[in-house]
Amino acid sequence: MSPRSSLADAARTRAAILAHGAAVASVEGLAGLTIGRLAADLGMSKSGLLGPFGNKETLQLQVVEAAADVFWREIWEPVADRPAGLPRLAAVCGSWVRHLARPVYPGGCFFIAAASEFDDRPGPVRDLVLGYADRWHRELRGQALRAVADGDLPADTDPEQLVFELTGLALALHQALRLRQDAGAVPRACQGMGRLLGVPVRPPA
Amino acid sequence: MSPRSSLADAARTRAAILAHGAAVASVEGLAGLTIGRLAADLGMSKSGLLGPFGNKETLQLQVVEAAADVFWREIWEPVADRPAGLPRLAAVCGSWVRHLARPVYPGGCFFIAAASEFDDRPGPVRDLVLGYADRWHRELRGQALRAVADGDLPADTDPEQLVFELTGLALALHQALRLRQDAGAVPRACQGMGRLLGVPVRPPA
DNA sequence: CCTACCGATCGGTAGG
DNA sequence: CCTACCGATCGGTAGG
Numbered sequence: 001m002s003p004r005s006s007l008a009d010a011a012r013t014r015a016a017i018l019a020h021g022a023a024v025a026s027v028e029g030l031a032g033l034t035i036g037r038l039a040a041d042l043g044m045s046k047s048g049l050l051g052p053f054g055n056k057e058t059l060q061l062q063v064v065e066a067a068a069d070v071f072w073r074e075i076w077e078p079v080a081d082r083p084a085g086l087p088r089l090a091a092v093c094g095s096w097v098r099h100l101a102r103p104v105y106p107g108g109c110f111f112i113a114a115a116s117e118f119d120d121r122p123g124p125v126r127d128l129v130l131g132y133a134d135r136w137h138r139e140l141r142g143q144a145l146r147a148v149a150d151g152d153l154p155a156d157t158d159p160e161q162l163v164f165e166l167t168g169l170a171l172a173l174h175q176a177l178r179l180r181q182d183a184g185a186v187p188r189a190c191q192g193m194g195r196l197l198g199v200p201v202r203p204p205a
Numbered sequence: 206m207s208p209r210s211s212l213a214d215a216a217r218t219r220a221a222i223l224a225h226g227a228a229v230a231s232v233e234g235l236a237g238l239t240i241g242r243l244a245a246d247l248g249m250s251k252s253g254l255l256g257p258f259g260n261k262e263t264l265q266l267q268v269v270e271a272a273a274d275v276f277w278r279e280i281w282e283p284v285a286d287r288p289a290g291l292p293r294l295a296a297v298c299g300s301w302v303r304h305l306a307r308p309v310y311p312g313g314c315f316f317i318a319a320a321s322e323f324d325d326r327p328g329p330v331r332d333l334v335l336g337y338a339d340r341w342h343r344e345l346r347g348q349a350l351r352a353v354a355d356g357d358l359p360a361d362t363d364p365e366q367l368v369f370e371l372t373g374l375a376l377a378l379h380q381a382l383r384l385r386q387d388a389g390a391v392p393r394a395c396q397g398m399g400r401l402l403g404v405p406v407r408p409p410a
Numbered sequence: 411c412c413t414a415c416c417g418a419t420c421g422g423t424a425g426g
Numbered sequence: 427c428c429t430a431c432c433g434a435t436c437g438g439t440a441g442g
Contacts (some may be wrong), residue, residue: 055421119380120313168377180339253412
């Protein structure tokens with residue numbers, strides 16, 4: 001075993017806390033995260049766990065950021081090589097569906113849960129979640145605009161309406177999978193998205 | 206003032222607890238409901254508040270039932286006189302949109318929040334929320350089936366797919382209103398629903 | 411319905 | 427990173 005600097009140890013500890021925190025928060029909620037529970041799960045003391053963050057809210061914010069990194073890598077990175085516009089939009093819808101159908105976190109999509117939990121709780125956590133939601137929204141809309149400009153979507157397409165309806169299908173898929181445990185919702189989400197885009201949408205293998 | 210029996214007093218106390226509990230839960234979550242906070246809000250002692258219910262879980266279950274009554278009265282009762290099938294389905298979509306856009310609870314739709322919060326927490330609360338979600342789903346699907354039988358929707362319409370997409374539009378509306386505070390989502394939800402049904406959908410006055 | 415109280419757990423701090 | 431500890435609050439009970 002090679003020796004490890006205490007700096008690298010600290011970074012790995014921090015990453016482990018954030019990864020486990022996101023997993024727990026996906027089930028119990030970000031507000032339901034407790035320092036004592038996380039510390040017990042990871043075999044640490046409460047003060048040792050809190051140390052790198054200082055207080056619970058900072059821990060929550062960094063858990064959100066860590067989950068955003070995972071989300072981005074799961075969904076956008078695999079399709080970054082697709083041509084901008086309709087091809088990339090259809091591909092990202094496919095990887096979005098795959099993300100929702102895959103056990104990335106035990107409680108399903110971290111961001112759908114966090115958005116619902118904090119939509120009415122003003123403060124830094126809500127602001128951060130909203131910031132990521134806006135970024136996601138603009139990214140989708142940008143591809144939709146490009147698809148219209150390319151003539152790959154009808155000229156009278158309203159990109160806002162399209163993004164709104166795609167988002168609805170993703171939210172319906174999440175609810176059907178998590179609450180109703182209805183795996184048949186995966187092809188239904190793909191069919192709905194495919195009809196909106198005029199091209200097939202499929203979760204990648 | 207007419208005298209009141211202690212029985213009627215108790216019933217009014219119980220109703221006040223459940224109404225306020227649903228309002229608080231719409232913001233803080235059903236799990237975030239605390240007996241001490243509810244008691245303080247209502248000027249009662251903790252033991253007095255807990256008395257009619259016995260424990261917190263029973264209180265949660267009865268809050269869900271009270272919210273379900275409100276939901277039913279808000280959405281289905283106003284359209285019960287519409288002809289079954291497409292007319293009633295379009296009308297219920299309109300009152301659904303109105304419900305989501307109206308400040309019925311300070312935290313938005315109680316059931317969307319509760320479904321998200323408890324979708325991964327096994328137990329009686331989840332079972333009850335799921336039961337109401339199933340009932341809602343079957344009610345919509347029944348009207349869709351009737352609309353197809355009446356020839357008011359194309360014969361190849363898949364009622365499951367239709368209900369899935371209508372639900373998605375409602376979920377997207379809720380998220381847009383609560384998280385993004387985007388009132389423009391109301392006409393977008395109506396447009397999406399109207400396109401699915403082939404008839405206009407409008408929130409009633 | 412109340413007061414008074416229980417053990418457990420909360421977020422967080424002192425000191426090392 | 428740890429132990430030891432803080433005041434506050436949790437769900438719930440005893441007794442009236």
